[in-house]
Amino acid sequence: MAIVPFELRGKSVYVAGHRGMVGSALLRRLAREDVRLVTVDRHEVDLCNQAAVFDWFAKMRPQVVFLAAAKVGGIAANATLRAEFIYDNLAIAANVIHAAHQSGAEKLMFLGSSCIYPKLAAQPLREDSMLTGPLEPTNEPYAIAKIAGIKMAEAYRSQYGSDFISVMPTNLYGPGDNYHPEYSHVVAALIRRFHEAKVAGAKTVAVWGTGTPRREFLHADDMADACVHLMKTYSGAELINIGTGEDITIADFAGMVADIIGYRGEITFDTARPDGTPQKLLDVSRLERLGWRATISLEDGLKRAYEAFLAGAPVPAQ
Numbered sequence: 001m002a003i004v005p006f007e008l009r010g011k012s013v014y015v016a017g018h019r020g021m022v023g024s025a026l027l028r029r030l031a032r033e034d035v036r037l038v039t040v041d042r043h044e045v046d047l048c049n050q051a052a053v054f055d056w057f058a059k060m061r062p063q064v065v066f067l068a069a070a071k072v073g074g075i076a077a078n079a080t081l082r083a084e085f086i087y088d089n090l091a092i093a094a095n096v097i098h099a100a101h102q103s104g105a106e107k108l109m110f111l112g113s114s115c116i117y118p119k120l121a122a123q124p125l126r127e128d129s130m131l132t133g134p135l136e137p138t139n140e141p142y143a144i145a146k147i148a149g150i151k152m153a154e155a156y157r158s159q160y161g162s163d164f165i166s167v168m169p170t171n172l173y174g175p176g177d178n179y180h181p182e183y184s185h186v187v188a189a190l191i192r193r194f195h196e197a198k199v200a201g202a203k204t205v206a207v208w209g210t211g212t213p214r215r216e217f218l219h220a221d222d223m224a225d226a227c228v229h230l231m232k233t234y235s236g237a238e239l240i241n242i243g244t245g246e247d248i249t250i251a252d253f254a255g256m257v258a259d260i261i262g263y264r265g266e267i268t269f270d271t272a273r274p275d276g277t278p279q280k281l282l283d284v285s286r287l288e289r290l291g292w293r294a295t296i297s298l299e300d301g302l303k304r305a306y307e308a309f310l311a312g313a314p315v316p317a318q
């Protein structure tokens with residue numbers, strides 16, 4: 001995988017989704033680069049609105065685009081808001097990628113997800129396993145929309161020579177995560193649940209499933225650093241996974257979150273709840289060949305995430 005240097009210095013850089021967990025981490029990371037940051041709030045430009053997106057790009061003409069806006073959520077959100085997940089994510093990808101092409105953007109990074117890989121693909125998940133088998137049904141609408149975005153970036157590269165690249169992050173967590181009681185991802189859900197249990201003095205916390213599945217987690221600040229690194233060094237049609245290359249059982253992970261939060265009660269496992277796939281780990285060898293590795297340990301990252309949770313909108317005890 002050859003390194004293809006791309007100069008960010010002096011460029012106008014648009015971060016789509018700048019108020020989100022990854023988008024805000026990208027703003028923090030890009031503040032260390034000599035770039036002109038461009039953002040626009042959703043109430044001014046809804047990225048699902050084609051005319052608004054095309055007009056805004058025609059006016060602003062960003063030279064570099066990080067496409068980190070998406071309709072995002074955990075398993076419950078994906079399983080129930082199926083129409084919103086496919087419509088919003090298709091519309092955002094189609095509008096932003098086409099507008100970037102029309103307005104002459106020099107480079108664009110599309111953020112996909114590890115959900116695009118087949119449910120039963122071999123572990124660790126290699127980038128070339130995309131479209132080799134059926135998807136996990138619960139998040140199929142989201143995954144199909146993400147695959148469409150990847151294929152758009154690839155098609156614009158092949159037809160127009162656009163330098164559009166796609167990256168596939170693992171499970172992310174960190175400041176600005178979504179702590180919605182039903183629609184959050186596992187890290188935010190556990191932080192919230194253990195925090196509430198500690199405050200309420202609860203004696204037990206039930207974690208969904210058997211605790212045996214293995215998952216990989218990457219801090220949003222590492223994610224942002226990897227994105228900036230790849231923007232500067234990678235050009236190609238192939239996907240690049242972004243993760244740590246290490247996984248942990250949900251049981252061990254829950255124990256780590258409980259320790260960090262200071263929850264001293266018992267952790268039980270609600271085996272009536274689904275486990276999902278037994279392991280989800282990304283093969284990060286392409287990323288490592290391009291010269292990047294995660295630096296934030298899971299323990300430090302969780303401490304930082306919990307501090308941000310406490311500083312942000314602490315959830316009242318129930």
Ligand SMILES: NC(=O)c1ccc[n+]([C@@H]2O[C@H](COP(=O)([O-])OP(=O)(O)OC[C@H]3O[C@@H](n4cnc5c(N)ncnc54)[C@H](OP(=O)(O)O)[C@@H]3O)[C@@H](O)[C@H]2O)c1
Binds near residue numbers: 067
């Ligand atoms: N979180 C994960 O574990 C994870 C894992 C793999 C991949 N990813 C991918 O990483 C990217 C960033 O995810 P995230 O976790 O940062 O999500 P997030 O915190 O939910 O942020 C998403 C951002 O997109 C914006 N957005 C959504 N719909 C929009 C619309 N119609 N118009 C304008 N803005 C819109 C949101 O704006 P508002 O703030 O105004 O709502 C928000 O700023 C996404 O592409 C996601 O698919 C995330």
